[in-house]
Amino acid sequence: MYALIDCNNFYCSCERVFNPSLEKRPVVVLSNNDGCVISRSEEAKQLGVRMGTPAFTSETCFQQNNVAVYSSNYTLYGDISDRVMKTLVDFVPRLEVYSIDEAFLDLHDLRYQDLLALAIRIRETVKQHTGIPVTVGIASTKTLAKMANRFAKKKKKETGCVWAANQELLNEMLEATDVADIWGIGPQYAKLLMKNGFKNALQLLRAPEEWIRVNLSVVGQRLLTELKGIPAIEWEFEPPDKKAICTARGFGQLIKTRQEVGEALASYAAICALKLREQKSCASKIEVFVETNAFRRDDKQYRRSIRLTLPVSTNSTAELIKYSMQALDIVYKEGYNYHKTGITVMDFIPEDKVQYGLYDAAGTDKAKLIHQTIDKLNKSLGKDLLRFAKQGYGTKWKLKQTKLSPCYTTRIDEILKVKI
DNA sequence: TCTGGGGTCCTAGGACCC
DNA sequence: TCTGGGGTCCTAGGACCC
Numbered sequence: 001m002y003a004l005i006d007c008n009n010f011y012c013s014c015e016r017v018f019n020p021s022l023e024k025r026p027v028v029v030l031s032n033n034d035g036c037v038i039s040r041s042e043e044a045k046q047l048g049v050r051m052g053t054p055a056f057t058s059e060t061c062f063q064q065n066n067v068a069v070y071s072s073n074y075t076l077y078g079d080i081s082d083r084v085m086k087t088l089v090d091f092v093p094r095l096e097v098y099s100i101d102e103a104f105l106d107l108h109d110l111r112y113q114d115l116l117a118l119a120i121r122i123r124e125t126v127k128q129h130t131g132i133p134v135t136v137g138i139a140s141t142k143t144l145a146k147m148a149n150r151f152a153k154k155k156k157k158e159t160g161c162v163w164a165a166n167q168e169l170l171n172e173m174l175e176a177t178d179v180a181d182i183w184g185i186g187p188q189y190a191k192l193l194m195k196n197g198f199k200n201a202l203q204l205l206r207a208p209e210e211w212i213r214v215n216l217s218v219v220g221q222r223l224l225t226e227l228k229g230i231p232a233i234e235w236e237f238e239p240p241d242k243k244a245i246c247t248a249r250g251f252g253q254l255i256k257t258r259q260e261v262g263e264a265l266a267s268y269a270a271i272c273a274l275k276l277r278e279q280k281s282c283a284s285k286i287e288v289f290v291e292t293n294a295f296r297r298d299d300k301q302y303r304r305s306i307r308l309t310l311p312v313s314t315n316s317t318a319e320l321i322k323y324s325m326q327a328l329d330i331v332y333k334e335g336y337n338y339h340k341t342g343i344t345v346m347d348f349i350p351e352d353k354v355q356y357g358l359y360d361a362a363g364t365d366k367a368k369l370i371h372q373t374i375d376k377l378n379k380s381l382g383k384d385l386l387r388f389a390k391q392g393y394g395t396k397w398k399l400k401q402t403k404l405s406p407c408y409t410t411r412i413d414e415i416l417k418v419k420i
Numbered sequence: 421t422c423t424g425g426g427g428t429c430c431t432a433g434g435a436c437c438c
Numbered sequence: 439t440c441t442g443g444g445g446t447c448c449t450a451g452g453a454c455c456c
Contacts, residue, residue, distance in 0.1 A: 031424035038424070056422040072424090099456045186454050217430060219454075246426055253421090295423055307449095342425090400422090 001115060001138055002231075003105040004145040005088060005122065007081075008133045008153070008160075010101035011039035014080045015070050017131035018408045018416055026067040030055050033250050033400045034071055071401035079409045080130060087129045091122055094237050104142060106235065119161035139164040142233045143226035146183040147173055147201065174202035174227070184223045189216055201227060241279050241348070247271045248342020252400040254293065255338045261290060262328055263392035265341045269317070269324040270391060272345045276315035277371060282354050283345035284313045286320065288327035293339035304331040313347075313354050316367055317374075320345065321390050 007013060011029035016022045026043035030036065036052050037044075047065055049058060055069070062069055081100045088095055094106040105122075112118050119136035126134050137149025144164060151173045152162035164170045179198050180190035192215060198204045205227045212220045225232040247268035255261055265288065276283060289305035306327050314320060324343050356364070374386045406414035 033422085033424075035423050052423090054423040059422095102456080184454070188453060217453085219430070242427080244427075248425065250424070293423085344426095 001107040001110075001140060002142050002145040003092075003107055003115075003119065003122075003136055003138045004098075004142070004149045005084075005103050005105065005126070006135050006137075006149050006153075007084060007101035008135055009039055009041050010081075010132070011070075011072060011077055012041040012044070013132050014073075014077050015068070015405055016041075017080065018405070022068050026065055027070070028055075028062070028067055029070045029072050030403070031072060033252060034402055035250070038072065069403050071404040073405050073407065075407045075410050076405065079407075080132065083130045084126055084132055084134070087126050088122070090125075091118070094235075096236050097239070104145065104235075106237075107138065115165070116159075116161060116163040119163060120159060123160055133160070136161040137164075138162065139170070140229045141226040141231045143183050143223060144170070144173075144229065147177050147181075150181060151176060170229075171202060174205060175200050177201040179204055182223070182227075184219065189220070192216075241281060242275075243348065244344055244346040245272050245275045245283075246342060246344040247275075248289070248340065248344075249399060250293075250340040251338070251397040253396055255397055256336070258328070258332050258334075259392075260394050260397055261332060261338050261341050262325060262390065263394045264397040265324050265328055265343060266321045266388065266390035266392070268341070268343050269320040270388060272343055273315055273317040273320045273371075274375060276345060276348070277351075277375065279348075280351040281348035282313035282315045282351055283310065283320070284347035284349065285309050285345070286323055286327065287344045287346070288324050288331060288342070290328070290331050290338055290341045292336050296337070296339075299337050300335070302333060302336045304333075306330050312356055313349050315351060316371065317388060318367070321388055325390065 012027040015027055015029065024043065026047055026049075027041040028037045028044050028049060029039040031038045034055055036054055037049055037058070038052070040049050040051065044067060047061065047067070049061065049067075061067070077100060085095070085097055085103060088103055088105065092105045092107065093109065096104040096106075098104055107115065110118075115138050119138055123134055123136055126132060135149050135152045137145045137147065137152055138161075139145045139148045148162040148164045152160055155176065156162050162173070164173055177200055179185055179193045179200060180187070182201055182204070185193065193204065198207060205224070207224065209221065209224060212224050216223070222232040249264070249268065251264065255264075272283075285307060287305055287307045289303065291303040292299055292301050294301060308323055308327050310319075310323060320343075328341075377386055406416075408414060408416050
């Protein structure tokens with residue numbers, strides 16, 4: 001059996017933990033640059049605030065209904081997530097952290113008679129330890145556990161837990177789940193399935209395998225197996241190393257100059273380099289892109305990307321900045337309002353397997369030491385205090401975050417203060 | 421004024437190799 | 439008369455996830 005634990009309206013719930021006055025009040029959290037709504041409390045959902053709506057189109061609604069609006073604070077959410085996962089570890093020998101707010105628990109070796117009772121205990125414990133409300137779905141495959149979780153959110157609000165313990169309950173659940181709401185079915189596949197007469201998961205379960213194979217490829221085939229109660233998706237207890245790392249962000253405001261786009265890009269390259277060092281990999285290729293804002297109809301539009309193969313694989317910040325600037329020289333064109341830039345590093349090899357040229361190896365030990373020192377200092381200082389010149393000191397391209405809550409749990413100067 | 425960011429997997433087709 | 443077969447690597451594009 002698999003359990004899926006999912007934090008309810010996670011980002012909103014995180015904000016509430018440190019601000020009890022938000023209880024019962026509609027809360028929303030916005031994406032980067034305070035762009036779109038990406039998390040909504042129940043009250044906000046009741047008001048009809050849709051997932052992904054641009055914040056500026058809902059401003060009146062927010063004001064009229066006293067909605068608490070927050071910029072996203074990933075430092076805070078990441079730390080709360082860690083605490084939730086640590087609480088879950090106590091219940092099972094193994095768990096898979098699936099995303100910032102979800103985890104699969106391996107219940108196969110557990111000798112519990114009543115998994116529903118276990119689910120309820122998990123839920124209560126997480127709430128008590130972290131303040132975060134969660135929903136628990138238990139079933140015989142990951143896909144069905146996902147479905148049970150969703151079913152619990154919609155139909156079993158009192159307990160917030162569902163264990164698909166028998167065929168009857170399983171069928172009720174399958175029938176109540178629209179194809180579009182199945183894990184692994186996105187908008188395109190949903191449309192295709194609807195067109196061919198499959199409305200809910202129970203109907204899909206009975207679809208001819210060959211038809212699924214042809215139309216939804218092997219992914220669909222695997223999904224069908226899972227729906228039938230046979231696990232087809234492997235456990236991933238250890239997060240695998242990344243195959244590509246991308247850092248890309250829209251600017252706080254539009255930018256015209258190569259200088260400023262360059263500062264942003266250099267800063268993103270520095271983030272990629274740090275992440276590479278953390279997983280002890282070096283990248284062999286980079287891809288850099290720039291683009292204008294497609295929503296601005298009156299602006300001239302432009303997007304271009306370029307991929308470079310590096311002469312020697314690297315995870316050095318200085319090197320990656322150097323090559324990203326070369327790439328930028330190719331893609332950047334004068335005369336546009338730029339809105340976004342980004343860099344992806346890819347084709348990794350382990351740090352200790354880099355093939356140097358005859359003359360490249362000189363100085364690598366020194367460079368490594370420099371990076372170790374910079375990383376250590378930046379980590380202990382809690383911000384990127386030590387930077388490369390190319391990152392500049394411009395603020396124009398920086399993210400817009402006008403409603404950011406404090407990093408209550410990760411920065412000593414922002415810790416919650418209680419007056420008595 | 422204002423519209424997110426970071427990933428994975430699968431397939432098809434072309435280039436190239438022996 | 440008759441014009442291979444099997445493989446890898448790369449890229450682009452499309453689907454999905456949170």
